Amino acid sequence: MNSDFTLAIHSLTLLALQPGRMATSDVISESAGVHPVRIRKVLSLLKRNGFIKSKEGTGGGFIFAIDLSEVNLWDLYKITCKGTLQPKCPESNEQCIVGANMHKVLFTIFLGAEEHLGEFLKEYSLKEVVDLINQER
Amino acid sequence: MNSDFTLAIHSLTLLALQPGRMATSDVISESAGVHPVRIRKVLSLLKRNGFIKSKEGTGGGFIFAIDLSEVNLWDLYKITCKGTLQPKCPESNEQCIVGANMHKVLFTIFLGAEEHLGEFLKEYSLKEVVDLINQER
DNA sequence: CTTACTGTAATGATAAACGTTACAGATTGA
DNA sequence: TCAATCTGTAACGTTTATCATTACAGTAAG
Numbered sequence A, B: 001m002n003s004d005f006t007l008a009i010h011s012l013t014l015l016a017l018q019p020g021r022m023a024t025s026d027v028i029s030e031s032a033g034v035h036p037v038r039i040r041k042v043l044s045l046l047k048r049n050g051f052i053k054s055k056e057g058t059g060g061g062f063i064f065a066i067d068l069s070e071v072n073l074w075d076l077y078k079i080t081c082k083g084t085l086q087p088k089c090p091e092s093n094e095q096c097i098v099g100a101n102m103h104k105v106l107f108t109i110f111l112g113a114e115e116h117l118g119e120f121l122k123e124y125s126l127k128e129v130v131d132l133i134n135q136e137r
Numbered sequence C: 001c002t003t004a005c006t007g008t009a010a011t012g013a014t015a016a017a018c019g020t021t022a023c024a025g026a027t028t029g030a
Numbered sequence D: 001t002c003a004a005t006c007t008g009t010a011a012c013g014t015t016t017a018t019c020a021t022t023a024c025a026g027t028a029a030g
Helices: A003-016 A025-032 A036-048 A073-081 A097-121 A126-136 B003-016 B025-032 B036-048 B073-081 B097-121 B126-136
Strands: A052-055 A061-064 B052-055 B061-064
Touching: A003 A025, A003 A036, A003 A061, A003 A073, A003 A126, A003 B097, A025 A036, A025 A061, A025 B097, A036 A052, A036 A073, A073 A097, A097 B003, A097 B025, A097 B097, A097 B126, A126 B097, B003 B025, B003 B036, B003 B061, B003 B073, B003 B126, B025 B036, B025 B061, B036 B052, B036 B073, B073 B097
Parallel strands: none
Antiparallel strands: A052 A061, B052 B061
């Protein structure tokens, strides 16, 4: 699983816990333990998809653009790592019945698998994640 | 997704299509487009789990040990890439509420996700895969 | 006893993931 | 207007994971 996905969840959770206030990539990166540039890259994606807003310059940073309960983990998965489940087959032998057709068969199966995973991830909105974090305290 | 998983499926499908006959790692590797040693490594795993038998020496190779319909994709997933779904979090900041607890929360969620995926993969026995390959011809 | 296999360790090459530097553009406040 | 503080992104370097390859011991057949 792509770590962009978990970084997205982590960042948004942090934003959720300080509603109305901007968080800088430095602050978020310190919490997540990665480089600020990676945070900006991931949040740049989230911004393009309308989940957050950003502001440059002094006092700038990132802030939620929509309601917590409107974002679920499947949304984030789709943005950050769609296709991760899809197995990367090496180029197999087209002369062989198995080699020639395995790729297509697996592709179909894993498309279904990802959709199935989606049904599970849709059940978790960021609100649920935030609640779970709060429970851990 | 780990390619060991697809190699396992590929190899077993090939074995399934020539029941009663041994297949060498060379033949399988040619079909799958990878190095024979990789095939032997993956099949070594499958052997340890009782799905196939192997025989060394002239005329040796690999052959099914159980019935096609007794092996499903979840079995193979568990052997070859259990935990793949689990996101690798970088070590986050323990001083931060989010950093300190995110790992545990995500772990729980993804454990559920993998189980959910399992329910889907259990629906595909190797027999189904073989049938799909045959349909493609 | 040679040939044809599996089994596995060890090493090397390639690719993906990630960190880091660098700098342009935006905004604020002095 | 100028310095300080942010985002946004490209470019480059480093580390890690994946995979190929070599090497060789062990086993079975003829």
